[in-house]
Amino acid sequence: MATVHRRELLAYLVGAGVAGTLLVAPYTLRVVADEIFLPGRGISLVPVVLLPIVWGLWNLLRVRRRLRVGAGTWGAMLGLLAAAGVNAYLRAAGAWFQAAALLVVFLPLLYWLLWRIVVGPLNRALGVDGDGG
Amino acid sequence: MRTRALIRRGTPASPHDLWPRLRARLAEEDDVVRVAVPPLGWREAAAVAAVLGIAALVPDPLAFLAASGVL
Numbered sequence: 782m783a784t785v786h787r788r789e790l791l792a793y794l795v796g797a798g799v800a801g802t803l804l805v806a807p808y809t810l811r812v813v814a815d816e817i818f819l820p821g822r823g824i825s826l827v828p829v830v831l832l833p834i835v836w837g838l839w840n841l842l843r844v845r846r847r848l849r850v851g852a853g854t855w856g857a858m859l860g861l862l863a864a865a866g867v868n869a870y871l872r873a874a875g876a877w878f879q880a881a882a883l884l885v886v887f888l889p890l891l892y893w894l895l896w897r898i899v900v901g902p903l904n905r906a907l908g909v910d911g912d913g914g
Numbered sequence: 915m916r917t918r919a920l921i922r923r924g925t926p927a928s929p930h931d932l933w934p935r936l937r938a939r940l941a942e943e944d945d946v947v948r949v950a951v952p953p954l955g956w957r958e959a960a961a962v963a964a965v966l967g968i969a970a971l972v973p974d975p976l977a978f979l980a981a982s983g984v985l
Contacts, residue, residue: 810985814976829983867981880972881981887968888982890961898951898958906947 788909789841795903796840797833799895804832827867835859840900844909852904856896860889 807829839859842848848855864884871877904910972978979985 807980807983807985811980814980814985818976827981827983832983863983867983871981878974878977878981880974880978883968883972883978884982887965887978890965891982891984894958894961894965898954902949902951906949 786845789844791907792844792904792909793837793841795837795900795907795909797837799899799903800836801833803895804829827870835863836900840904840909844904851897852901852910853893853897856900857889857893859896860892861885863892864888 836859839855843850843852843855850858864887867884867888868877868881871881969975969979969984976985
């Protein structure tokens with residue numbers, strides 16, 4: 782039987798659960814945008830389906846390493862990595878556009894908010910960590 | 915009839931019926947957690963304003979939001 786620390790498992794589930802819940806937005810809004818605002822024009826697809834796994838592993842990593850960095854800051858670092866990854870992905874796919882460079886500001890701020898207001902409090906409530914977030 | 919009723923009343927619940935025990939155990943272990951959202955101050959307000967401002971001011975907001983994973 783495989784064993785895993787309860788805190789680490791909970792950390793993964795919190796990150797994956799929050800990201801999975803938030804994915805409702807892109808999955809529904811994109812359909813609306815495609816049908817109403819952009820008929821006939823394709824939007825470059827970024828693999829957002831991986832977000833729950835990435836968020837879960839990122840939260841698990843913070844708990845496993847016992848990092849003394851707040852949840853918001855940790856989330857912002859993930860946002861920075863995600864922005865770099867998306868830019869690299871768009872460039873490799875030949876779909877890069879100039880405004881995509883602003884993602885390195887946009888995503889860290891957005892992730893900071895989400896991790897500070899949602900992931901951090903859930904971590905504390907479930908005993909995953911006890912820092913100030 | 916009276917004898918049968920007395921016998922039925924005296925019969926304990928079957929030990930193989932685990933549902934009552936499971937329900938009791940789940941109810942016993944179900945505790946309450948308190949989710950304390952941090953107070954929202956000027957830093958959070960500034961971050962929200964920046965996020966909305968960037969999304970509104972980029973030349974192609976839909977493509978930008980799609981690339982960010984928000985859309």
